[in-house]
Amino acid sequence: MASAPEKRTPMTTATTSTTSGLFSDGPRFLRLALRADAIVTGANGLLYLALAAPLKDLLGLDTTTGRELGAFLVVYAVAVWAISMSAHPKRLAVTAVVEANALWTILSITTAIVGWFSLTTAGTVWTLLQAIVVAAFGTLQYTALRRTR
Template sequence: MTATRSITSDGLFADARRLLRLALRLDAVVTGVNGLAYLALAGPLEELLGLDAGPGRVIGVFLLVYAAAVWAVSMPARPHRHAVSAVVEANLLWTVLSIVTVVLGWFSLNTVGTVWAVLQAIVVAGFAAVQYTALRRDEPR
């Protein structure tokens, strides 16, 4: 008989601190790659998404700075609770602003850009949810 480990009882999800650091680092990497794309591909993204290159580059710089900050928050063996809370809140703010941008048409995104903004909002909300959950599980009892 083969023994199997449940991912929820023995694996990654059982260790809240490990899950939190992984969620923060994955957030930082995805955000950084996104930021690099907005910077390096501003012209092609303008055509693809309907996002003007100027604002796209500004968003790219912001995302790179934010990615570095999130990575820094993930570095300690036990990430600082207030810093993680700030990341969760910033992620939720990004989610809301992404949806508001689509609804109000702030950047005049085309259909692909609109879908991209909504997908980003969903991914960022997912990061916030996992980070919040892991932070709550890691609370001292």
């Protein structure tokens, strides 16, 4: 005689509670959002510094501007990382990061539309992709900051 198939319970409880725990813990979520921003921004800055000459042809961004942009991004990334090191990052500092990310997003989109630099098609696409990533970081940081109240 065949027995009825075993009823299986999905094993999503642990994953869900861990994920929801991360997002419900405001300070932890905020530190993670800041650190992710710092890592991606720092890596981007280092690439601009190291590859400014080859990126000139690919993106249409002159070498000097690429290096200056890279240096700025590395310094910014270090500052964001420093803010993230506190158990409870200062609201004013995080607000400044969120606002800087909003400004970067607006300026990136404006650059792509207006053509402030003589970017190639790849450069324009890259600029818009960066705007999306930076807007996402800013949104995550803003959301996390609201949860720390």
